[in-house]
Amino acid sequence: MCGFVCLWKIDDPALARRMIDKIAHRGPDDVQVSQAPNVPAVMAHCRLSIIGPDDGRQPIYSAEDVLVANGEIYNYADLRAILGESAFTTRSDSETILHLFRTDQLRWISKLDGMFAFVLATPERIIAARDPLGIKPLFMARIGEGLAFASELKAFDGLGLDSVEAIDPGGMFDSLDGFREWYRIPQGAAELEAGETAEPIWRELRLVLEAAVRKWMVADVEVGSFLSGGLDSSVIAALAAQSIDRPLKTFSVGTPGSPDLLAARRVAAHIGSDHYELSFTADDLARVLPDVVYHLESADVDLVRSAMPTWFATTLARRHIKVVLTGEGADELFAGYTYHHAYARKPRALADELTRSLGAMHNINLQRVDRVTMAQGLEARTPFLDRDLIDFAQSIPASLKMKIDEATGETTEKWILRKACEDLLPPELVWRRKAQFDEGSGTVDTLDLALSGLIGEAPPVDRKSEGRLYDRLLRERYADPELILENAGMWVAERVAI
Known part of the structure; x- marks a missing residue:
């Protein structure tokens, strides 16, 4: 479990540090601020180490892509087996998000089973998403021509912003095509069918x-x-x-x-x-x-x-x-x-x-x-x-x-x-x-x-x-x-x- 900040097309590591410091209580084990090479993003992360405590430090890199995540992916072991252990450099459950994305499957995010919020950046785009029920929080704000993401509202406090918006539960933002809904709660049933018993x-x-x-x-x-x-x-x-x-x-x-x-x-x-x-x-x-x-x-x-x-x-x-x-x-x-x-x-x-x-x-x-x-x-x-x-x-x-x-x-x-x-x-x-x-x-x-x-x-x-x-x-x-x-x-x- 963690907290994170991501600045997209905002070249200001000092701002990322100020923002992550306001939510550092979410991850008292480690705090990192990193300017991603070849990607127009500054990533900050505070970590509460639960899975892969020795090598699960974030941000996590794969080729030119970079990820910060909060939460737990409970089917990570199954996903690692499917994706191939050789692709992984850490024992962190969060790393599965990066490699699923890199498979280029149309609905790759639907294979994640757990509670999570994450931001994933490539040289050309940024993607932010949240788990089906919104167990883990994720907020976004526009700063000039760029975007800022954070795990709590207080990270944006004092920045003089006009507005902040939440990524919806089961929702995803992609800088290439905007918002979409990747999960919908199934409609509840009303009564037993004829001949059905409890x-x-x-x-x-x-x-x-x-x-x-x-x-x-x-x-x-x-x-x-x-x-x-x-x-x-x-x-x-x-x-x-x-x-x-x-x-x-x-x-x-x-x-x-x-x-x-x-x-x-x-x-x-x-x-x-x-x-x-x-x-x-x-x-x-x-x-x-x-x-x-x-x-x-x-x-x-x-x-x-x-x-x-x-x-x-x-x-x-x-x-x-x-x-x-x-x-x-x-x-x-x-x-x-x-x-x-x-x-x-x-x-x-x-x-x-x-x-x-x-x-x-x-x-x-x-x-x-x-x-x-x-x-x-x-x-x-x-x-x-x-x-x-x-x-x-x-x-x-x-x-x-x-x-x-x-x-x-x-x-x-x-x-x-x-x-x-x-x-x-x-x-x-x-x-x-x-x-x-x-x-x-x-x-x-x-x-x-x-x-x-x-x-x-x-x-x-x-x-x-x-x-x-x-x-x-x-x-x-x-x-x-x-x-x-x-x-x-x-x-x-x-x-x-x-």
Whole structure:
């Protein structure tokens, strides 16, 4: 996991250095600034070494082409075998991007399986692309006659730019022909077909889940797992624990005695993990809030609230490991949010809403996970957003995701996921009702106390006052705050009508 800057037709290594220094937290192991020979590009890269730690320094060169990349290519070993080991000069998974490009196949990028953003330059052109769901960020700005690319918005802060734009998830920019969409989320299915039953589906789902977790654990360093005690993180942790021959390290945070801490202890005991906990107080939240807002690159109230427990979970995990698995994506794939219950008797609308929300993840939950974990040099991986798992989950009828008990009228969110994994965990944990991370961890009430002291209002603090505080904190840290706010991730309700 890394961060990078690329200047195309902008001959200014000093500018590249200033930009990469602003995002150097993404890659504390190594920072490089390089002017590519025979290519009109300056590349800067900060590295968190995960795969090929000894020789994976970037930029990576192949003949006259040069690459900087962020993320992980999980099928890199298969691609190396197909492309031929003799072509490679490093053990880095990122180098496969260069050699795939050089095959000159029309849809070469579609063969990459993982989470990634990259910029690839040749003497004649520059190409920038992003993974299917936008797990890894990538921004672009025009500076004079040239182009600048970077992994975070803050790299552009203070440059006096009029605008910055994000490369869309599943999107590619090519200086020869502009933007194109190389990946589209498959449309979700609504109801079972005549004669179709649920059991074969949940049994296959289990196999797809196991394969995704194994794939997303590929690394040359130890991989751990966030564990909130909710269904999603517990399933990931349980499957990860089964796939390795040592105790899995798990990490849980919350206020003392919070439901998440208690539930996580039970899951950890059940799966035999090496479990770590961190408690936080209102004073702790107040202390880290300015850094959370700055690194999050957003002042959105809901996004900031959800980022607070993630910050402490990252602090805890980074003391022990460099890579952690998370449960993001399960709610969007399997109907896990409270508002999804209202769609229970309209499976077509639910399927459409899940498809929409998957496409919006890059601007909310995935932005939170990427910015907050990378702020402390931790790589977060999201196995639920494995491309094969997305394809299979979208083929599962929505009526099996939000399932209705016709006898009682009760609805159960993520029913098919629970059914596929009910043997992994105790029944009371598998069928536990969902709580949002900031609620189950105790963050909501504790944050109100912290905000009350900062704002001078009696709790609970008014959301408008809370929003104004976050906006002020962001503006205090940036030279060009409007540039950041114009691109900030926000929870926007554009839900499919019921």
